[in-house]
Amino acid sequence: MTSNPTWILKRFPTGLPGPDDFSLEQRAAPTAGPGDLLVRTLWLSVDPYMRARLSPAKNYAASQKTGEMMTGGGVGEVIISESPLFRPGDIVQADDFGWQPLTTIAAKTAIRLDPASAPVQTSLGCLGMPGLSAYFSLLHTGRPKEGETVLISAASGAVGQIAGQIARIKGFDPVAIAGSDAKIEWCKGIGYRTGINHRSESDLTGAIAKACPSGVDVFMDNTAGPIHDAALLNLNTFGRIVIVGTVALADRFDQPDIGPRFLRRILVARARIEGFLLDDFEAHYAEARSQLTRWYQEGLLEAREDVAEGIEAAPHALTRMLKGENFGKQLVRV
Ligand SMILES: NC(=O)c1ccc[n+]([C@@H]2O[C@H](COP(=O)([O-])OP(=O)(O)OC[C@H]3O[C@@H](n4cnc5c(N)ncnc54)[C@H](OP(=O)(O)O)[C@@H]3O)[C@@H](O)[C@H]2O)c1
Numbered sequence: 420m421t422s423n424p425t426w427i428l429k430r431f432p433t434g435l436p437g438p439d440d441f442s443l444e445q446r447a448a449p450t451a452g453p454g455d456l457l458v459r460t461l462w463l464s465v466d467p468y469m470r471a472r473l474s475p476a477k478n479y480a481a482s483q484k485t486g487e488m489m490t491g492g493g494v495g496e497v498i499i500s501e502s503p504l505f506r507p508g509d510i511v512q513a514d515d516f517g518w519q520p521l522t523t524i525a526a527k528t529a530i531r532l533d534p535a536s537a538p539v540q541t542s543l544g545c546l547g548m549p550g551l552s553a554y555f556s557l558l559h560t561g562r563p564k565e566g567e568t569v570l571i572s573a574a575s576g577a578v579g580q581i582a583g584q585i586a587r588i589k590g591f592d593p594v595a596i597a598g599s600d601a602k603i604e605w606c607k608g609i610g611y612r613t614g615i616n617h618r619s620e621s622d623l624t625g626a627i628a629k630a631c632p633s634g635v636d637v638f639m640d641n642t643a644g645p646i647h648d649a650a651l652l653n654l655n656t657f658g659r660i661v662i663v664g665t666v667a668l669a670d671r672f673d674q675p676d677i678g679p680r681f682l683r684r685i686l687v688a689r690a691r692i693e694g695f696l697l698d699d700f701e702a703h704y705a706e707a708r709s710q711l712t713r714w715y716q717e718g719l720l721e722a723r724e725d726v727a728e729g730i731e732a733a734p735h736a737l738t739r740m741l742k743g744e745n746f747g748k749q750l751v752r753v
Contacts, residue, residue, distance in 0.1 A: 421447070421448040421521065422445050422446075422447075422448075423445070423446050423447060423448045423449070423519050423520055423521050424443050424444070424445055424446075424519065424520065424730055424731070425443070425444050425445075425446045425488050425517065425518065425519040426441050426442075426443055426488065426489045426518035426519070426730070426733055426734060427441065427442050427443075427444055427486065427487065427488055427489070428440065428441060428473065428483050428484070428485050428486070428487060428488075428489055429441055429442050429485065429486075430485055431473055431474055431475060431482075431485060432473055432474075433673075434670045434671065434672075435669060435670045435738055435741055435742065436470070436473055436734065436737055436738050436741070437738060438734060438735070440473070440734070441489065441734040443730075443731065446519070448521040449517075449521065449522065449523045450523070451499050451500070451501045451523050452501060452523070453501050454501060454502050454525060454526055454527065455501050455502070455523045455524065455525055455526060456497050456499070456500050456501070456502060456505055456511065456523065456524050456525075456526050456529060457497070457498045457499040457500075457521065457522075457523055458495035458496065458497055458498060458511060458516070458521070458522055458523070458524055459495050459496045459498050459520065459521060460493055460494075460495045460516055460517075460519065460520050460521070460522055460730075460753040461493075461494050461495050461496060461510075461539065461540075461752070461753060462493060462494040462495075462539070462540045462543060462750055462751065462752055462753065463491060463492070463493045463516060463518060463730075463733060463750065463751040463753060464491055464492035464493060464543035464544075464547075464548070464748075464749075464750060465491065465727075465733065465736045465737050465740055465749040465750065465751060466491065466492065466548070466549075466577075466740075466749075467664055467666040467669065467740070467741065468480075468664075469483075469491060469737060470666075470669045470672060470737075470741060471672070474672055474673060476672070476673055479696060479698075488517045488518060488519065489517070489518040489733070489734075490515050490516060490517055490518065491514075491515075491516060491518065492512070492513070492514050492516065492543050492547070492548060493512070493513065493516025493522070493543070494510065494511070494512045494516075494532065494539050494540055494542060494543060495510070495511060495516065495522070496508065496509070496510055496511075497509045497510075497511060498521070500526070501526075502526030502527075504526045504527075504529075505526055505529065505531065509531055510531070510532045510534055510539050511524070511529040511530060511531055511532065512529065512530045512532055512539070512542040512543065512547065513525075513528045513529045513530065514528065514548075515528060518730065518733050519730065520730055520753055530542070536712065536716075537712065537715055537716070540724065540750055540752075541715065541722055543748070543750060544577055544722055544724060544748035544750070545577075545580075545581050545711065545715060545720055545722040545748070546708060546711050546712055546715060548697060549576075549577035549578045549581060549748060550577075550578075550581045550707075550711045550720075551697055551700070551704060551707050551708065551711070552578050552663065552695070552697045553578045553579070553581035553582035553585060554581070554585060554707045554710070554711060555695070555697060555700040555703070555707065556578075556582070556639060556661050556663045556695040556697075557569070557582050557585055557586060557637075557639060557661075558585065558589070559700065560659075560661045560693055560695045561637040561639060561659050561661045562637075562659065563586070563589075563591045563636060563637045563659075564591075564636075565589070565590045565591065566590065566591070566592060567591055567592065567636035567637060568591075568592045568594060568631045568633055568634065568635055568636050568637075568655075569582075569586045569591045569592065569593050569594070569635075569636065569637045569638075569639065570594045570596065570627065570631060570635045570637070570638045570639070570650055570653075571583055571586070571593060571594070571595060571596065571611075571638075571639040571641070572596040572597075572617070572638075572639065572640055572641045572642040572646045572647075572650075573596075573597065573641035573642055573664070573666060574595030574596055574597045574602070574606050574611060574614060575595070575597045575602040575603075575605055575606050575723070575746060575747065576597075576641065576745070576747070576748070577747070577748035577749070578641055578663060578664070579595070579597070579639075579641055580606070580609060580721070580722070580723060580747065580748075581711075581720065581722075582639055583595060583606060583609060583610055583611045584609055584610050584714075584719065584720050584721065585714075586610070587609075587610030587611070588610075588714065588719055591637075592612055593610065593611045593612060594611060594612055594613055594614065594615075594627075594630050594631055594635075595607075595611040595613070595614030595615070596614065596615050596617050596627075596642075596646055596650075597614060597615075597616065597617070598616065598617060598618045598743040599616060599618065599746075600616055600619070601746070602614075602616075602746060603615070603616050605723070605746075609721050613630050614630070615627060615630055617645075617646055618743075623645060623646065623649035624648075624649040624652045624653065626649075627649050627650060627652075627653045628653055631653055633655075634653055634654065634655035634658070635650055635653045635654050635655060635658060636655050636658055636659070637658065637659045637660075637661070638650040638651075638654065638658070638659070638660045638661070639661050639663055640660055640661060640662050640663060640664075641663050641664045641666065642664065642665065642666050642667040643662070643664075643665035643666075643667050643668055643676065644665075644667030644668060644676075644677055645667075645677070646667065647660075648679055648680070648681060651681045651684050651685075651690075652681060652684060654684060654688050654690050655688065656687075656688050656689060657688065657689055657690070657691075658688050658690045658691075659690065659691045659692075659693070660690060660691070660692040660693070661693055661695050662692065662693065662694045662695060663695050666741065669741040670741070722747075722748065723746065723747030723748065724747045724748045724750055725740075725745040725746050725747045725748065725749050725750065726750050726751070726752050727749070727750070727751045727752070728751075728752055729751070729752070729753065730751070730753050732751055733751050736749055736750075736751050737749075
């Protein structure tokens, strides 16, 4: 029997997830049934959406069940294939890897990767779910026009770093909000015109006004909370707010939203607020993936990763990302 350390969700967290919410169990390696692949996990993706699944609250996707294995996006090497679609040695990406070194995935959910085209873990970052989210939320939901100011929160993160660079490529005026001076400096280096450190700034509304002297035309809201309110107070007439994520609420997940509300600003600005969900764009993934890959290969997209080492590190990587301690796309190298 091959020992296969597997992360189990013990209970739904209150506030931020912590070590007591998970347990690492030694399990037997799984076997591949018909249509399945047995895969050696190389990379696991750690994403903010996981917080919403660690809760019984209503969501767009089913909750992670307590007592069961944690799952998420991953990349791995096929060891045994019970499907004609793949062969041992193929490198695959799928959205439902178990948090374990050997895992099974349904072949029909797997995408074959070409390691010669880009490092395989980019399929979990700039060329995968976060990159696609940046592409569609900015270009299809926010729809900025050339020269317009686009304010982006969590700007150095997996989604934000790609959104800022696409905004630069397309001739918009990207402004970053991120949680440290080092993150802001890095954002400027990849194409953001300027940025605001929301963790050290005492007057966020004033700081956004200063950084965006012509106002905010499109706000890509990756966080919710006080940043949302400060952006709203700087929104231009006919401004657009794209609600991409609410990671600032991760430590109060099942409680009401926070911060003052400025609904009158919506009326006065005739603004549009629209929720964004990547799944709604599935029909267009191929086109967006090939555009992102082209930009990446031309050197127009920089992809910063924050790598935690070993399967043991997975829950801690999730907590530190939700606290803003990651600098770039949070991954676990297994
Ligand atoms: N709707 C969709 O289809 C979709 C798809 C993908 C991602 N998303 C959302 O997009 C957002 C970004 O995801 P990501 O994968 O790119 O994560 P990420 O930005 O790489 O990591 C999360 C970041 O959130 C920021 N953050 C954490 N707590 C915060 C707080 N209290 N206030 C302000 N910022 C805080 C931190 O950055 P700072 O240090 O800069 O504060 C942290 O680094 C998330 O909300 C996620 O749920 C949505």
